[in-house]
Amino acid sequence: MADPQLDVPPEQSARRGYWERRSLLLRVRWRSLLRAIGTREVRDNGVALLVISALIGIGVGAGVVVVHQLLQALHEFLFKLPPGRLLSEGVGIASWRALLIPILGGLLLGIAHALIRRWRPREIVDAIEANALHGGKLSLTDSLNLTLMTILSGGFGASVGLEAAYTQFGAGIASRVGQTLRVRRSDLRMLVGCGTAAAIAAAFNAPLAGAFYAFELVIGSYAPVALAPVSVAALAGMFVSHWTFGPQPLLPPAGLIRVTGWDYPVFALVGFGAGVLGIVTMLSVTRIERAFRAFDIPAWIRPTLGGAALGLVALAFPQVLGGGHGAIQAVAGMNISLLLLICLVPAKALASALSIGAGFRGGLFSSSLFLGSLFGCAVGRLIVTVAPVVHADPLAYTLVGMAAVAAAIVGAPVTMILLVIELTANFAIAAGVVAAVIIAATVVRTSFGYSFATWRFHLRGVPITGASDIGWALDLTVGRLMRRDPALAPLDLPLEELRRVFPLGGPKTVFLTDPGGGYAGMVQTADVHSPDLDSRLSELTAQDLAAAPESWLMPLQPVRQALELFRTSQRETLAVVASETDRRVVGYVTEAYALRRYNQELELARASDLKESGLFGPG
Secondary structure (H helix, E strand, O other): OOOHHHHOOHHHHHHHHHHHHHHHHHHHHHHHHHHHHOOHHHHOOHHHHHHHHHHHHHHHHHHHHHHHHHHHHHHHHHOOOOOOOOHHHOOOOOHHHHHHHHHHHHHHHHHHHHHHHHHOOOOOOOHHHHHHHOOOOOOHHHHHHHHHHHHHHHHOOOOOEOHHHHHHHHHHHHHHHHHHOOOOHHHHHHHHHHHHHHHHHHHHOOHHHHHHHHHHHHHOOOOHHHHHHHHHHHHHHHHHHHHHHOOOOOOOOOOOOOOOOOHHHHHHHHHHHHHHHHHHHHHHHHHHHHHHHHOOOOOOOHHHHHHHHHHHHHHHOHHHOOOOHHHHHHHHOOOOOHHHHHHHHHHHHHHHHHHHHOOOOOEOHHHHHHHHHHHHHHHHHHHHHHOHHHOOOHHHHHHHHHHHHHHHHHOOHHHHHHHHHHHHOOOOOHHHHHHHHHHHHHHHHHHOOOOHHHHHHHHHOOOOOOOOOOHHHHHOEHHHHOEOOOOEEEOOOEHHHHHHHOOOOOOOEEEEEOOOOEEEEEEEHHHHOOHHHHHHHHHOEHHHHOEOOOOEEOOOOEHHHHHHHHHHHOOOEEEEEOOOOOOEEEEEEEHHHHHHHHHHHHHHHHHHHHHHHOOOOOO
């Protein structure tokens, strides 16, 4: 066979050789740059981290712009919206489109999800889980897959918010940058917060809300050392969005808002009702998911059925389609009748629960803002209708309800307070918003205990209630603590022989095995040599003294589970077996050593937190 290289003209071959050399040179220079940036001198440089955070913010802001434009283009094409009109305004949407397009979207999403699961059969780690369990590490490929599925869901009208796509994309980009630069665990977690802060800031033109979203939900605490990088990223993301779209706030700047002393008790009731509404919405998602599982409906077909149910709701209330940005503007402008407001509250809650419970991808950030604006505006308009002498301002109640319901569902009270203030540029309503948000968050925390994100983790069996870093405790496993030289003896060994093989002064604990080699209990050497047994020595075996045959550990169990088993079994030493099915004894752990190692790691984590907080000055 002829060599294809011989058929290439000399000029073309020379050009190809030139570009290959240039490409190789660029790759070498890029790797050298990454090595230089990854050196300790740069990683420990606060200015360098600020520059990296700003670049992350710019990249994430640009991504938010692209996703927003793509979603709007899908809405205008599929639902024949006039240019610039938003889907959730519910204006001019043909009934057949409101019914059929969510069904088509559910079918396409189910197929896409099945194909992605065949390619990458694992759960996608989001920013909160990554920071809590994995030290900020998450897959950029998985993040892009989730972003694509969220765009597909929202583009075909699912009642979900795009903020889940924005924050996942931002966290994925930031984590990839941090891992490439080999930053420390704490810095990687902070960079993931920078990515999500930039995403929220770009989506809402609200840098303060974006920064505190990162602190409350993604980083899990407020550390002064993270203030500058997270704020810079949020500002950079907002500037990109602002430069591309102009101001375009979710709400027009509010004028004079009337708030009297009589309003505050009602604001408190709105906060209580918002907490209840948030809990009902979150539980509805779970009930719908369980219903699909109870009927054994394949996962890939569930979004199609959910799209059909959503379409039926949208026939009567087209405003439930999409995240709700357009409808929020209509509610704030008092362009919706009181009767429609009251009907839209359960309709939107049902539509969001159907969408997420059926498998559409997305979040409840903007949906909860819309739901809260409906609830608050309905309360305000009812007061105006029933008791006009009170002079209630429906816009004030709209803003209070919006922040309270969103805080109840999303679980970020300070973020929601700042978001309302930034969106309206009005501080007159701040006290009412704070009161309602605190009450709503307290109702959810004391009676339910989870935000929507942490509730989803609870259902999956993931042991986190927030983004605080507990990954170090899960990394400290029994396998890392155990000794690998257990003293073993068969269960039927005569006691006299057991005394001879394991005299006093030898191993304190002997682990017994059954005929198949599996763990069958343990005996203490001191008990074996007890004088009380001398009279019956010839008739006793090791089995007669065996204790704790059902108390054992496995190598992959976290140390916290081991400490709990020590407590419940009241044993000072426990055997470690290979697995649930393979009960071979591979080692043992003592309670004293496990406690000492756990406390050492806990002190290291606390010391790291103090260093990050800047409590004792710069490191």
